[in-house]
Amino acid sequence: MNGWLLTAGGLATATAVIHIGAGGRSVVHPLLAGPLDAEPRRTLHAVWHLVTADLLLSAFALLAMAWTRAPSTALVLFIAAQYLAYTLAFLAVTLTASWPRPLLRLPQWTLLLPVSVCSFISTV
Template structure:
């Protein structure tokens, strides 16, 4: 068992649940009620759910690797950790672009994504 990677995966599962359930209330429902054309609206909704799939699959992979401690899967765990760090960078850059330093508060998702990435990378070193 690798507690660092396992913790990363469990936090990822929690983050997925927050994304799927809380995300429906805050950004998704108002977005779907907007006056945006149907094609861009459908495309953005697909992107939302692609993120949902990415979050759950990567989180379950980290749980699996962490639970069984397979050394041979540490490189993929590091790559998933890097993916989450990349997600953090996207949130920081987009948040800064739209809100300046307030972006850290207005788009707080980076706070859940950062520890997932760091724990996965640390556990796989």
């Protein structure tokens, strides 16, 4: 068993659960009730579900690889890079907003970065 991958998979699973539960209430429901035209609203709704699928699939892959003798280094590095890219996207959006305490306003990066770090460390 690879403890780093197990940790990354557990964190990724928690991130997916939070995304589905809390994010659905705080993001998707207001988005669908908002004033956007139907096409961009439905496109953003579909993107939400694409992210949900991605979070669940990557969590499953990390957990499955945690129990294999020789996990795919390429796949683990891909997932690590993916979560790092998500982290950087949230940080870029957050830090360019003119909000007080922006890092706490959109804290998703705090869930994404540890998955990336643990996944990367598992390959060293």
